[in-house]
Amino acid sequence: MNNNLDLLIQLGDIDYRINEINELKGDLPEKVESQKKLIVQLNSENETNEIKLTETEHELTENQYALDDTNAKLKKYKKQLYLVTTNKEYDALLTEIDHSKELLNNTQAKYDEMKSLQETLSSSLKNNKIILEETSSSLTECETELNEALKDSEDEFKSLEKKRSVLEKKIDARFLSLYNRMKRGRRGMGIISVHKNACGSCYNIMPPQTIIEIRKSEKIITCHTCGIILFWENED
Numbered sequence: 001m002n003n004n005l006d007l008l009i010q011l012g013d014i015d016y017r018i019n020e021i022n023e024l025k026g027d028l029p030e031k032v033e034s035q036k037k038l039i040v041q042l043n044s045e046n047e048t049n050e051i052k053l054t055e056t057e058h059e060l061t062e063n064q065y066a067l068d069d070t071n072a073k074l075k076k077y078k079k080q081l082y083l084v085t086t087n088k089e090y091d092a093l094l095t096e097i098d099h100s101k102e103l104l105n106n107t108q109a110k111y112d113e114m115k116s117l118q119e120t121l122s123s124s125l126k127n128n129k130i131i132l133e134e135t136s137s138s139l140t141e142c143e144t145e146l147n148e149a150l151k152d153s154e155d156e157f158k159s160l161e162k163k164r165s166v167l168e169k170k171i172d173a174r175f176l177s178l179y180n181r182m183k184r185g186r187r188g189m190g191i192i193s194v195h196k197n198a199c200g201s202c203y204n205i206m207p208p209q210t211i212i213e214i215r216k217s218e219k220i221i222t223c224h225t226c227g228i229i230l231f232w233e234n235e236d
């Protein structure tokens with residue numbers, strides 16, 4: 001038998017078993033991965049929002065000071081209106097009052113804007129914290145479930161992976177890459193036996209000459225239709 005073919009058949013057996021073990025995991029690895037990602041994303045969002053919130057609260061305090069200050073000035077100017085003796089002084093005070101009123105309006109608008117930003121940031125932080133708690137507890141559940149599913153097959157899985165990497169080094173690079181390319185496909189296999197003169201993967205019937213060559217096991221033969229590597233499995 002062709003040495004590469006022999007090694008590829010062994011690799012196929014290992015991968016078949018690895019696939020079986022992976023099926024036990026179901027969608028748990030993807031769930032764990034996506035929950036971990038979500039936690040990182042939410043934490044980073046919270047960090048940014050907390051900084052923004054501190055800045056916003058600082059600005060709110062400053063705007064409040066400015067509002068108090070302008071209000072006090074306005075009060076003072078209005079009192080002074082009764083005390084002035086000349087028209088010139090009166091006009092000057094009116095200008096100050098107009099100026100203060102304008103300032104008051106602008107500052108109030110800024111204050112309102114900051115206040116609404118503060119509310120948005122606070123509620124986003126609060127929501128994120130709730131989602132974070134839920135995701136963290138769901139992550140723990142998934143990890144426990146995953147560990148439970150793999151408990152019995154973990155040692156076997158590790159030993160299969162070890163055997164696999166030893167085998168891979170012995171196989172010609174071009175055959176290995178062909179095998180791996182097929183394995184990444186829909187059915188997760190790189191090599192399959194011929195069954196009733198048909199490809200075991202796509203069920204395409206082989207020409208008799210191809211069957212003879214596959215039976216000889218002297219070289220690597222792939223399915224003309226799906227590209228998978230084919231071998232002959234003795235029925236006995």
Ligand SMILES: [Zn+2]
Pocket residue numbers: 199200201202203204223224225226227228
């Ligand atoms: Zn095929």
